[in-house]
Amino acid sequence: MDRQKDVLLDIQHLHTGYRLGGKFYDAADDINLTLKKDEILAIVGESGCGKSTIAASIIGLYDHKNTKVTGDILYNELNLVGLNENLFDKIRGNNIGMIFQDPLSSLNPLMRVGDQVAETLYYHTDMNEEQRHARVIELFNQVGMPKPEETYAMYPHELSGGLRQRVVIAIAIACKPEIIIADEPTTALDVTIQAQILDLLEDIQRQSHSGIILITHDLGVVAETADEVAVMYAGQIVEKADVKTIFEHPLHPYTRSLLNSMPQADDEDAADLHVIQGTVPSLKNMPRTGDRFAARIPWIPASAHEAEPVMHEVEPNHFVRCTCYKEFHFKNEEGVQA
Amino acid sequence: MWKTVLRRFLIMIPQLIILSMLVFLLAKMMPGDPFTGMINPNSDAKEIARLRQVYGLNDHWWVQYCRWVGNMFHGDLGQSYIQHVPVASLIWDRAVNTFWLSLLTVLLTYAIAIPMGITAGRHQDEWQDQAIQVFNYITFAVPGFVFYILGIWLFSFTLGWFPISGSVSASASGFWGVLGSRLYHMILPAILYALITTTTIVQYLRTGIVDNKVEDYVRTARSKGVPENVVFNKHILRNSVLPIVAFLGNTITGLLSGSMIIESVFSYPGMGKLFLDSISQRDYTTLTALILLFGILTLLGNLISDILLSIVDPRIRVK
Numbered sequence: 168m169d170r171q172k173d174v175l176l177d178i179q180h181l182h183t184g185y186r187l188g189g190k191f192y193d194a195a196d197d198i199n200l201t202l203k204k205d206e207i208l209a210i211v212g213e214s215g216c217g218k219s220t221i222a223a224s225i226i227g228l229y230d231h232k233n234t235k236v237t238g239d240i241l242y243n244e245l246n247l248v249g250l251n252e253n254l255f256d257k258i259r260g261n262n263i264g265m266i267f268q269d270p271l272s273s274l275n276p277l278m279r280v281g282d283q284v285a286e287t288l289y290y291h292t293d294m295n296e297e298q299r300h301a302r303v304i305e306l307f308n309q310v311g312m313p314k315p316e317e318t319y320a321m322y323p324h325e326l327s328g329g330l331r332q333r334v335v336i337a338i339a340i341a342c343k344p345e346i347i348i349a350d351e352p353t354t355a356l357d358v359t360i361q362a363q364i365l366d367l368l369e370d371i372q373r374q375s376h377s378g379i380i381l382i383t384h385d386l387g388v389v390a391e392t393a394d395e396v397a398v399m400y401a402g403q404i405v406e407k408a409d410v411k412t413i414f415e416h417p418l419h420p421y422t423r424s425l426l427n428s429m430p431q432a433d434d435e436d437a438a439d440l441h442v443i444q445g446t447v448p449s450l451k452n453m454p455r456t457g458d459r460f461a462a463r464i465p466w467i468p469a470s471a472h473e474a475e476p477v478m479h480e481v482e483p484n485h486f487v488r489c490t491c492y493k494e495f496h497f498k499n500e501e502g503v504q505a
Numbered sequence: 506m507w508k509t510v511l512r513r514f515l516i517m518i519p520q521l522i523i524l525s526m527l528v529f530l531l532a533k534m535m536p537g538d539p540f541t542g543m544i545n546p547n548s549d550a551k552e553i554a555r556l557r558q559v560y561g562l563n564d565h566w567w568v569q570y571c572r573w574v575g576n577m578f579h580g581d582l583g584q585s586y587i588q589h590v591p592v593a594s595l596i597w598d599r600a601v602n603t604f605w606l607s608l609l610t611v612l613l614t615y616a617i618a619i620p621m622g623i624t625a626g627r628h629q630d631e632w633q634d635q636a637i638q639v640f641n642y643i644t645f646a647v648p649g650f651v652f653y654i655l656g657i658w659l660f661s662f663t664l665g666w667f668p669i670s671g672s673v674s675a676s677a678s679g680f681w682g683v684l685g686s687r688l689y690h691m692i693l694p695a696i697l698y699a700l701i702t703t704t705t706i707v708q709y710l711r712t713g714i715v716d717n718k719v720e721d722y723v724r725t726a727r728s729k730g731v732p733e734n735v736v737f738n739k740h741i742l743r744n745s746v747l748p749i750v751a752f753l754g755n756t757i758t759g760l761l762s763g764s765m766i767i768e769s770v771f772s773y774p775g776m777g778k779l780f781l782d783s784i785s786q787r788d789y790t791t792l793t794a795l796i797l798l799f800g801i802l803t804l805l806g807n808l809i810s811d812i813l814l815s816i817v818d819p820r821i822r823v824k
């Protein structure tokens with residue numbers, strides 16, 4: 168019962184399809200996820216897997232004419248799928264905050280950064296101008312902005328990438344949202360700044376007890392910050408577990424391939440890093456039946472895959488798609504396991 | 506902000522000097538001089554040589570240049586040898602006429618172009634946009650004078666709604682009477698002229714909106730829960746007008762060169778018509794003054810657009 172109570176966001180059978188030449192193709196295909204209070208849920212996968220698609224579906228920011236969203240995204244008693252836009256405007260920025268990938272382009276170049284934060288407050292609180300200003304300064308302090316007062320009147324181009332991302336974070340947390348979605352918040356930043364921004368997100372999460380969905384393709388980021396992890400491939404979730412399980416006991420071939428292709432700090436010999444064959448198929452060419460990852464592990468016999476792979480709960484709270492993990496081995500281990 | 510404006514003003518000084526020198530030298534390089542036209546079998550070659558001496562046409566070019574600039578500072582643009590009146594007084598009345606016609610044209614241009622550009626950008630690829638694109642192709646492809654002549658034929662000859670030529674009717678009296686008559690004479694050329702000049706502005710605005718609509722900062726604004734109409738007016742539109750503001754200097758230059766055609770077609774006594782008349786009459790003093798004036802107006806147009814741009818776009822302000 169308690170577990171249920173802490174659920175902030177319950178995504179059930181989410182399908183998000185984009186219109187390409189008259190037909191809709193699902194970029195998010197039957198997604199089931201829950202986000203709880205006090206939790207950082209990482210969604211990880213290569214470029215083009217559909218991570219941003221999930222984020223856009225949750226916050227309702229997609230081109231309504233060319234995108235079809237079905238399923239349920241339950242937030243409290245509210246279903247965000249197909250929610251009336253006026254109602255959604257009350258939730259966006261207020262109950263759900265969003266942090267985007269590229270801080271260089273996510274701020275309006277013609278507006279003072281302080282005003283851009285204050286704009287959120289204008290729409291969701293009844294603060295007057297002075298109070299909004301004071302709150303922005305408070306937020307700038309919270310996100311570690313060096314000179315909050317001076318920064319208020321600055322324009323985005325006068326700030327570094329790291330500082331701009333702090334402004335974006337200040338916008339996202341201005342109204343103390345229960346849910347924060349961060350879509351590759353550190354990808355565009357250099358390494359030292361990345362670490363600072365991740366620390367900041369963790370701090371915010373600890374203080375506010377909000378739930379964070381952290382989208383990334385960087386397993387290092389996942390290891391450092393996440394509590395729960397969903398691994399995504401070609402529009403589907405292929406493995407889901409807590410962070411410890413994912414790193415210590417990964418099962419799905421895709422998860423294992425990703426982990427194996429990750430450089431280790433103590434790994435002298437970068438040459439034997441695993442490289443996943445091929446690329447993520449484009450939306451139109453995505454296989455819609457069978458195991459979508461099968462094409463990239465051709466040395467595994469077809470018989471190892473389920474005809475219609477489904478998620479199996481192999482141990483409590485550890486889900487894996489398809490049973491092919493049982494027969495999976497890396498190519499260079501052939502003979503060792505076979 | 507003020508630093509930018511000041512710096513921009515200072516840049517204009519060398520620009521003006523170079524411009525005036527170029528204009529002066531160009532005028533000097535043109536074949537013939539004011540007295541060439543007076544040469545005929547009966548004229549006295551000695552008399553002409555004497556006149557050239559008197560008017561200083563034999564002096565070194567920079568002496569002539571300095572004299573010319575010095576005179577200009579006293580409001581003396583020289584004497585029109587052809588019309589036998591001071592150039593300054595010749596230009597003044599025409600400049601006033603052109604000023605009002607241009608102002609009305611600019612106002613009409615923006616009044617037409619801005620709603621059209623917004624509609625096209627907002628309803629990208631829908632029927633509204635396509636209709637505007639068709640209109641744009643037509644106004645872009647049809648040469649101005651064809652358009653003007655068709656307009657005169659339809660609205661002045663056939664329907665008789667507007668006068669065919671001139672700037673004010675001789676019978677108009679009293680302040681309001683004259684003003685009304687002036688407006689009445691300007692309205693058709695201004696509308697036709699504005700329709701031609703809208704094309705570029707509509708395109709700039711449409712492209713600006715289409716491009717900005719999908720920018721990341723717009724998505725950020727939406728993610729804050731800003732209502733869609735505010736997202737459009739405050740975020741998208743403000744960023745989309747930057748190219749138009751930057752283009753303002755060009756618009757002004759375009760108006761000046763366009764004024765030659767429209768004023769000739771409508772026999773409207775403005776600077777453009779005066780310019781063409783001066784060319785055919787080889788009225789060099791007037792021509793030189795006009796070229797200089799056009800040059801200065803172009804520089805001013807760019808100055809205004811730069812200042813406006815620095816007001817709306819913080820990125821180009823000097824720190």
Ligand SMILES: Nc1ncnc2c1ncn2[C@@H]1O[C@H](COP(=O)(O)OP(=O)(O)OP(=O)(O)O)[C@@H](O)[C@H]1O
Nearest residue numbers: 185194213214215216217218219220221384449450
């Ligand atoms: N608006 C759209 N119209 C058509 N196809 C789209 C659209 N947005 C995304 N796609 C396609 O959907 C698939 C998933 O895209 P998505 O942006 O969700 O991936 P992602 O996992 O976030 O990748 P990245 O790491 O590059 O951000 C891709 O094949 C992409 O090309």
Ligand SMILES: [Mg+2]
Nearest residue numbers: 218219220350
């Ligand atoms: Mg993405």
